[in-house]
Amino acid sequence: xxxxxxxxxxxxxxxxxxRVAIMEYLMKHHTHPTVDTIYHDLLATMPTLSRTTVxxxxxxxHSHNAVQALxxxxxxxxxxxxxxxxxxxxxxxxxxxxxxxxHSDLPANPLPQHxxxxxxxxxxxxxxxxxxxxxxx
Amino acid sequence: xxxxxxxxxxxxxxxxxxRVAIMEYLMKHHTHPTVDTIYHDLLATMPTLSRTTVxxxxxxxHSHNAVQALxxxxxxxxxxxxxxxxxxxxxxxxxxxxxxxxHSDLPANPLPQHxxxxxxxxxxxxxxxxxxxxxxx
DNA sequence: TCCACAGGTTGAAATAATTACAAGTTTGAA
DNA sequence: TTCAAACTTGTAATTATTTCAACCTGTGGA
Numbered sequence: 001x002x003x004x005x006x007x008x009x010x011x012x013x014x015x016x017x018x019r020v021a022i023m024e025y026l027m028k029h030h031t032h033p034t035v036d037t038i039y040h041d042l043l044a045t046m047p048t049l050s051r052t053t054v055x056x057x058x059x060x061x062h063s064h065n066a067v068q069a070l071x072x073x074x075x076x077x078x079x080x081x082x083x084x085x086x087x088x089x090x091x092x093x094x095x096x097x098x099x100x101x102x103h104s105d106l107p108a109n110p111l112p113q114h115x116x117x118x119x120x121x122x123x124x125x126x127x128x129x130x131x132x133x134x135x136x137x
Numbered sequence: 138x139x140x141x142x143x144x145x146x147x148x149x150x151x152x153x154x155x156r157v158a159i160m161e162y163l164m165k166h167h168t169h170p171t172v173d174t175i176y177h178d179l180l181a182t183m184p185t186l187s188r189t190t191v192x193x194x195x196x197x198x199h200s201h202n203a204v205q206a207l208x209x210x211x212x213x214x215x216x217x218x219x220x221x222x223x224x225x226x227x228x229x230x231x232x233x234x235x236x237x238x239x240h241s242d243l244p245a246n247p248l249p250q251h252x253x254x255x256x257x258x259x260x261x262x263x264x265x266x267x268x269x270x271x272x273x274x
Numbered sequence: 275t276c277c278a279c280a281g282g283t284t285g286a287a288a289t290a291a292t293t294a295c296a297a298g299t300t301t302g303a304a
Numbered sequence: 305t306t307c308a309a310a311c312t313t314g315t316a317a318t319t320a321t322t323t324c325a326a327c328c329t330g331t332g333g334a
Contacts, residue, residue: 189294
């Protein structure tokens with residue numbers, strides 16, 4: 001469980017109690033949670049936690065490349081603690097986000113025209129998941 | 138200028154005045170506008186246009202696959218009338234969205250596990266554009 | 275050990291995007 | 305021409321996110 005702390009330090013982030021809790025949460029739950037989900041879940045063990053802190057911390061983690069911020073869902077940002085390259089699929093019925101393998105080296109590489117620096121890449125799929133398809137939702 | 142009407146009909150959408158205007162706007166402007174940009178620009182020639190209509194119409198167009206809804210920007214949805222496959226880059230300084238060629242056949246194809254139907258794919262890059270890099274913003 | 279201060283956290287209030295909804299308008303088929 | 309269904313409008317509500325000022329905490333220096 002010291003992993004979260006190490007991860008933060010490695011990315012130049014001071015490991016406060018709240019930051020470690022949030023980082024730990026993202027390392028344990030690969031559910032691509034939103035700010036609100038993280039906030040509510042952590043509230044159980046940290047009753048004084050503020051939603052603002054969750055926003056601040058995720059913004060901090062993201063800007064230091066310690067987590068990924070997924071914009072696959074136009075309703076809210078989802079966060080992902082897994083930094084190895086992979087794609088995402090979101091079901092438009094149940095809203096669930098599923099990890100997908102990223103096809104080899106397809107995306108990155110040649111710096112496109114007008115672009116000086118590519119910092120992030122997201123490959124996002126959406127459609128209907130198996131479960132929702134069976135329940136014809 | 139009849140193209141917009143045809144495009145709507147082809148996608149099973151009744152071509153009302155407002156819908157044609159919005160579709161036409163997206164076919165002319167490849168700037169990936171937001172709801173608000175479209176609303177304000179069209180207001181000049183359609184003073185009674187309602188923002189709600191713009192929301193409704195874009196949602197309708199998108200659900201009929203007549204336009205793409207880009208979730209590259211967590212702040213607001215951007216729309217794109219160009220339906221041929223291509224990727225997008227957003228500059229984190231100026232917010233501009235630039236079209237990029239989509240590397241061959243890289244993304245789609247094999248239906249991933251747990252996924253029944255893939256309806257949309259987005260390949261999103263972000264970083265810093267040339268201009269912002271020079272102005273060290 | 276004690277103090278001061280920078281860095282963090284908190285909660286309330288403000289903002290901005292989006293949705294809900296009820297009422298008015300338009301359109302097209304009978 | 306009439307009527308219902310489809311569409312549009314504007315206001316109000318909702319929801320996510322940001323702002324901000326006050327409070328807390330941990331650390332290094334006196």
